[in-house]
Amino acid sequence: MATQTSEQKSAGLDKNNKYDRQLRLWGDHGQSSLETAKVCLVNATATGTEILKNLILPGIGSFTIVDSQKVVGEDVGNNFFLTVDSVGKSRAQVATELLSELNEDVSGDFLEENVDDLLEKNPAFFTSFTTVIATHLPERTLLNLSKVLWEKNVPLLVCRCYGVIGYLRVVVREHTIIESHPDNSHEDLRLDRPFQGLKEYCDSLDLESMNKKDHSHTPWLVLIYKYLQFWQQENGERLPNNYKEKNALKELIKQGVRKNAEGVPEEEENFDEAIKNVNSSLHKTSVPSEVKALFSDPACLDLNIESKNFWVLMRALKEFTENEGNGQLPVRGVIPDMTADSERYIQLQSVYREQAAADATAVAEHVHALLHSIGRDEPLHPDKNRKPGTITDDEVKTFCRNSAFLTVVRCRSLEEEYCPETANLEELSRHVVEEEEEGSTEGDETVLYIMLRAADRFFSEYNHYPGAYDNTMEADIPRLKSCMNKLLHDWGFSSTIKDDYVQEMCRFGASELHTVSAFMGGVAAQEVIKILTGQFVPINNTFIYNAQKQNSTTLKL
């Protein structure tokens, strides 16, 4: 494999090299998910092309731009993927041509058509994509598009930039994540309930009889295991659970440090590490509540032939936990680096790895039985051309290794958000009321969401955005205020929003500033990448960015 890589390298532009910096984040499997993805962009606005740019560079499979508009001078003023000599031409076409130059491995296509017409004539066009991104769509069109995609479970991302406001909405019915790559997480060391292999290994080491070198190179994991046993002789079989008890254990460990002939303690780094790790390593092993909740999810309980692999695996994990696992998830099989000699570190690492492998095998057996019971037969020897519906042992291993971090994101539909009866008023009112009570002029970004909705309402009434033209500025301010109040009224809010926001909104006049588009282009593209790779956790469900203050917030609407 290594030689292959270097040979490819000498050939010049291979993907390993070109994508090296991102492969270190989402791996080859994440990359191949990207490379098979078909992404559709509705409207080649500055925001739209910036999003696509950040998807084409890392190498999605293909993109298609749907846009019926012709390029105008204003578009060229803020969009890197349009040129002044293209004024009057199809915006979809020009943007597709310039975006395609970014990466020869990505194929680009366009359709110069109106979204409303397309939705009417051929809605299946949109559901043929892996993901659809919509920018700057009027409310009614957006809701129609969203409905079509929702029914077929095709993820939709809605993005727009308005003055200094950036808005992103992720609309996905169900998104399951195995590799969420948490930034910081507890190690899975099981010191509170050592498994057989760990016990045997630790018990086989005798600190007393060790020579000086071995003593100072015994991994801290083993030290804590042993001194915890001493502590338990006095305190019973439990973990030290408060500051005082933990200190007592630390003191015991400290006493274990070898002393020289003069009775002065030697420098033993492994003992220092053991003391340092008492707090973080001695916690009760348990199934995280998020994962527990997934065990009782209907999708996990009611498996059928159509069930996603994720849920079959989840059910198998549940059954493992209830049986072989004695209430616990499979052992992760990863230990941190620590002061130790090579031999014993590798032995200890193998102890954990072997248990992880054994647990994964047990989970795999549940998987096989479940697949059989729902009529999806698993070949005993998984061949290389795996058939759809089967689950490989590698998938089971990855699932088990990540079992503490499994995540499911379910967004509400746009329809639910836009209908006053089902809108998440609690989320909205919390911020609106806060704003009023504190009487601060520095409102939360939630207010900006409300202002965007008010601007949309304004648009559907007056057919232009508030402040779009200098000569209607004066008139637009009270009109926008009335749209906002109607919106608040529909939601049953008695409070209102400061006039400052109305005025500032009119100042924006629906302008799309390039740097706001570029910021949101990065954010939205990364959310698409999360959805396409099934790695890292996307937002649920609305992100609002305020470039004025470089602040942002995420709302569940």
Next chain:
Amino acid sequence: MEVEWPGRWNHLKKILERNGPFAHPDFEPSSENLSFVKDVCKILVIGAGGLGCELLKDLAYMGFRDIHVIDMDTIDVSNLNRQFLFRAKDVGKAKAEVASAFINARVPGCKVTPHFAKIQDFDESFYRGFHIVVCGLDSIIARRWINGMLISLLQYENGELDQSSLIPMVDGGTEGFKGNARVILPGVSACVECTLGFYPPQVNFPLCTIAHTPRLPEHCIEFVRILLWPKEEPFGAGKPIDGDDPQHIKWILQKSQERANEYNISGVNYRLTQGVVKRIMPAVASTNAVISAACATEVFKLATSCYVPLNNYMNFNDTSGVYTYTFQAEKLDDCLVCSLKPQTLTFTETDKLQDIISHLQESPSYQMKSPGITTCVDGKNKTLYMQTVKSIEVKTRDNLKKTLKELGLTTGQEVYVADVTTPVSLTFRLQLGSSMDNS
């Protein structure tokens, strides 16, 4: 090529020619704001890599037309997944030149001037010519150097800062899905040195682990890189490792695998080997886009006063959800570089010159790389130690082992320290105590 056309500036004009309740208190809506951006304001972009490419585009579309860019690097294949102004045919060419040419061809009227050079190649008069400096760098040393340069340009009259000598610095940094953007008003708000703690020094594996008790695949690779390569000199005497040469990486990979097998360590592969040898940081287009955009927005605010600039630091992370956090980093009263207060070095007469050098390297608030020390004796400059110039190093090497007393240094003596992290020498005052109250 047409430079002006109907509607070109419509988006920017709304913000620049209308007032709003959230505008900067000093903001005056007028067509002059845009004229200033277009015709007067001169911006320096440092770095034409992941952040730099984005910055050039962002600034050009925010109306800036007199932009200079400095970068000493040439284009590598691994840049192409995010540095979107470069194509496969550009590999090997100067980043600054290709990036400038691209922007100049795409954005009518915009003139980006490239400098295929190091920041250290330019002097005060060059830097003084800019209104705002924006950094998209991956090097902390370069960041510190530019920071020091902009602070050295500050002029004070009767202790009052002359505002016209202040050149704001906007700085962005990214790593994987994390990034930060900050605004530095030299002499007024926290500078790079005030917040040196934000840039933790590179942690290396202990040499004894690498040599005697390897446990991780990285330990095996470091063994080959640090110990085996200089011993075996596989590609000729004195030939250093070139992380971009596949033959070099292949050799290191093979030797690392041999060592890993010997210790039953698994996980050595080509990607990891190259990653360790070149100290590669993961990078994606999206984070660079986000951070550059935030920086360019701040440049626009500083240039036009349309809004109050960020005060003064934003962190970004989109690993799990999308998260931003803004806060005010604190200006240190006794900052080495921006406080105007002389720094004191407290040692004893029996401490050696080497102790001072080590202190300057290891202290978290200095983190110097190869400090050189001079002093003034009887009105004459005397070099105590200088590592960077070979002939002087040889001449002054013996001083390292001498005590401060032997070198004739006394309390109150000023020593001047030069280092790659700073464009100007820094002045320290010595405080020599008795050997009991050693620092």
